Amino acid sequence: DDEDDCTKIMNQPLLIECDMTDEERIEATEICVTACEKFPTDPGQCSKMIKEQLDKKFGQYFHVIVGNSFGFTIESEVTHKLQMAYGFNGVLVFKG
Numbered sequence: 001d002d003e004d005d006c007t008k009i010m011n012q013p014l015l016i017e018c019d020m021t022d023e024e025r026i027e028a029t030e031i032c033v034t035a036c037e038k039f040p041t042d043p044g045q046c047s048k049m050i051k052e053q054l055d056k057k058f059g060q061y062f063h064v065i066v067g068n069s070f071g072f073t074i075e076s077e078v079t080h081k082l083q084m085a086y087g088f089n090g091v092l093v094f095k096g
Contacts, residue, residue, distance in 0.1 A: 014085040019078060028054060028082050028093060036066075036086045043067050043089065054093060065092040 013033050018025050031053045039046040043066040054062040058080075065072065068088050074081075080095035 011087065015082075016085060016090075017081065017083040019081050021079060024058065024079070025082065027057060029084060031057070032082070032084060032091045032093070033086055036089055036091065040087060040089075046089070050091070050093060058095075062093055062095050066090070 013029050015025075015029065020028060032050055035046045035049040035053070038049065047064040047066040050066070051062050051064045054064070062080075066089055068090065070090065070092075072092060074092075074094055074096060076094035076096045081093070083090070083092045085091070
């Protein structure tokens, strides 16, 4: 069924851009997916959870944007940026 296939695809994280180490990328992606699953319709709470977890795990100060439509231009610290999509939301995290 096409709808089931689409649902399966959208429930997998789609990594768009990342300059983190493999270990950090895996951990950050898991944090983002967990937050997106916990707060699928509340980008504010989702981004807050992601920021708190990333700051705790990798040190302050991460910036987090979650939403279904946004553009951006940023300068970030090297090896501290991840952009991904999960479900209907895009997620951008960076240390700047």
